[in-house]
Amino acid sequence: MSMHTARHRHRWWIAACAAVLAVIGGLVAVTEVRIAGDLLERDGLEAFYTQPADALSGDPGSIVKSEPLLGVPMDTRAWRIMYRSTDLHGDPVVATGVVVTPLGPAPAGGRTVVSWGHPTTGSAASCAPSRSLDPYIGIEGMRVLLDRGYTVVATDYTGMGTEGPDSYLIGVTEGHNVLDAVRAAQAIPAAEASSDVVLWGHSQGGQAVLFAAELAEEYAPELDIRAVAAAAPAADLKALMKTHLDDISGVTIGSYAFTAFSEIYADRGADIDAILTPEAVAIQPQMNALCLLTHIEELHEIAGPVVGTFTSADPTTTEPWATLLEENSAGGTAFGAPLLIVQGLDDELVRPADTEVYVEHAKSLGMDVTYRTVRVATHGTIAYLGLFDLVEFLDRAGV
Template identity: 55%
Template sequence: MIRRAASAVAMIAAVGLLAACSPIQTARLQEDVDSAPGVTAFYTQPDPLPSGEPGSVIRSAPVLGAPPGSVATRILFRSTDLNGRPVVNSGLLVVPDSPAPAGGRTIVSWGHPTTGVAERCAPSRALDPYASVEGLTDFLNRGYAVVYTDYTGMGTAGPDSYLVGDTAGRNILDAARAARDVLGSTVSDRVVLWGHSQGGQAVLFAAQLARSYAPELDVEAAAVAAPATDLASLLRDDIGDISGVTIGSYAFQAYSTVYDEPLTTILTPHAITALPAMNDLCLLTQNKALHTIAQPLVGRFLTSDPETTEPWSGLLAQNTPGGSALAMPLFVAQGESDKLVRPSATDAFVARAKGDGTTVTYDRIPGATHATVALRSLRSLFDWLHSVGVSGTSTSAT
């Protein structure tokens, strides 16, 4: 017990030091946390895996430092990949510590933006696993339970899933199922989907899959900020700089692994050589190292245009959301100063979604960048949830 208490104090101290640290110091603190025996053991999957349905929880443990008035639980749960094969996901569940209302809380399943693809880059393994969740305290204050998956292959072992829409969409829905598994009758079957960037793509696929994959969930609303929609145009817009090379390194490796396609048909030898090192680094805490590797690859990354080169053009199209009406209303936020996901791409997606028959509310935010758009959209997001009759504690807006 004393040893556990000492570990808890050390963790709190590490979190407190983070704001004063340099990027190198932050990375070292993160490595110390990742290497802690308790953390490593939690993310190690049991062998053999226990039987269970998608969303069933394999392991859970309390987590320190939750926002005031809430409690947090780290979870390891079952999901499936795009082919229906069982995979394991890790993630985090954060819930108000007040008594749940009659009928249970509404669940928010959040899709995180790109943090990397290595296991240790997972949000639930971050030094502060709450900081990146846009609107977390706002949702908690309104009575929602918030859950988030790290995606398959992050947090715990599994196949790559970066921008693999059908896998990520299942992960988002199974995280909501896992929340129900942990919390029982204190949560309802009502679900709101919310995602940013890569997480926007995951949420849009989850919204498409919800009726067929998780019919027991009542997905009442889906909301995205600067979603990765037309993947071909995303790569075309960004491949001429470091961000595009980084996205490309994550995406092409994932598609090569998942769809069993050789990288030699799309990437230069220089790019293929650099991929293992790039894909082992996390965004934010290791940006300098990422830039050192990526910069020489700008203009030397691709051998041909993925928009016109098969099978890559087909794979990009397959992982681009849309094409059919969503069963729930959709909120889309886009920053007008976003240099990564360009406003023109989101404009086109919104027009297509409306044409498909989806009910869309579009918030185009002047001055918002890719980094700030989700935060700056929160007021509009909550106004919209109220307008469509969704709240944290009932189906009627209050």
């Protein structure tokens, strides 16, 4: 090797290292700015989530209040929103969330809107993703979606973030929240949101977007649901409950679900004292005050002593619980948009066999269903490890 060649390679190596360091430095700087913005936004946070007197007065999807966010993902603008929706009875409710949109010119006609349904984070107001220090971190695939030019809106669901009835696994309420979030995004001019919609959700959010797709034609006919995608959806609540009746997941998720159902369906005989043991009833206030992602060890410590003695009867065969679980399971009606289901084969919460049953049921309704599995994916990783399948699916759907 000549000295000239050696010097050339040495200079190239120095230049390459400098470029990498510049990129890393830029990312660090952007991250620092984002974190600084996130911290500044903590001031006055409670005031934002306090509803004004006219919060319930307005059309579904109309904005109650909004504020621009400071700590935003790179090359985006974002807003925290409070908007109007309706519950399963059609009564007015309020929901909160965030809207994120890329910088730069939108396509002619506006941006496709992705309405994201988040997985279980808890049921207390403080467990709302939009309240967290980084309100975007849980929007799985957000960067990929923004880079495709979409506007992303993420609801907290009613009863989280701000005052409202509990909506945990209440399919119709969640579905309305997901659809009205799109309308709320459209009400922010700078979001440049069109009526073209992609629904994307994970676990509880998978159930939410499946219900949104089933309800959209009647509830929000002005929206064009172009594609629906769900990662390990909680599609069959009876199967989910049956699988986990006697384990720690059943106690944790069941604590959120039985509390919600006993509140929402009290008029139909959903008495929590009639389905849970006295020991299980006693821990409900503690369980429901804690958030899944930040208090998982504490939740399991509280739940552990009642594993195996959580329910006093099988809710999948005992009324009114059996009917309520069935009513809040997806697949009650077909929808026209193409559907992608991605499922991790190492998922121990939403079992692959249960997802396959839903997929076959959806196909039997004449729906256009794509089913993809990922061998190494768990329940927690499937939404990320399924992103390649999501992008391929959206390309095929022409969105």
